[in-house]
Amino acid sequence: MARKTYKASWAKIGNSSGYRLSGSFFKENPQFAEVGGTVQVIDADTLLIRRATQPQQEQDEDELMLSLFLDFLMRQSLANPSEIEVYTEAMAAEDDELIAGVELDAR
Known part of the structure; x- marks a missing residue:
């Protein structure tokens, strides 16, 4: 992936502050559009922004x-x-048998 840089400018947004990026950033990187995320300060001059999964x-x-x-x-x-039925240990054992060996896809 090419490392292109984009200009960011500080902006007052409602009662908050933020950085404004040009439309070309979102056009070229649509995975970041309309998605939240987190910001981590790496050092005094560097931020790491991760989009929410x-x-x-x-x-x-x-x-x-x-x-x-x-x-x-x-x-x-x-x-x-x-109509409420007590969930017994026998039922739990049966459920464990049904899902034995099933691998879950961790997002």
Whole structure:
């Protein structure tokens, strides 16, 4: 990858401060557009900027969907307590057998 440099200028953004980059930066590096991240100070003259591995909007949507699903389960459980089944050690052992050897893709 070619190491191209881009001009960054300090800017007041709402109640915050930030660095403004030219549109060409985002045109040539679309993976950084509309994505949050972190900034690490390397030394007095150097910053390291890392983009978030998952766009914040996508992460927020995932968290919202999980929250809605858990709320649904809770409402169902409270409305139908006779259908709640105790999770036993035998069930846990059966689940362990089902997922034995399965490798998860760590993001």
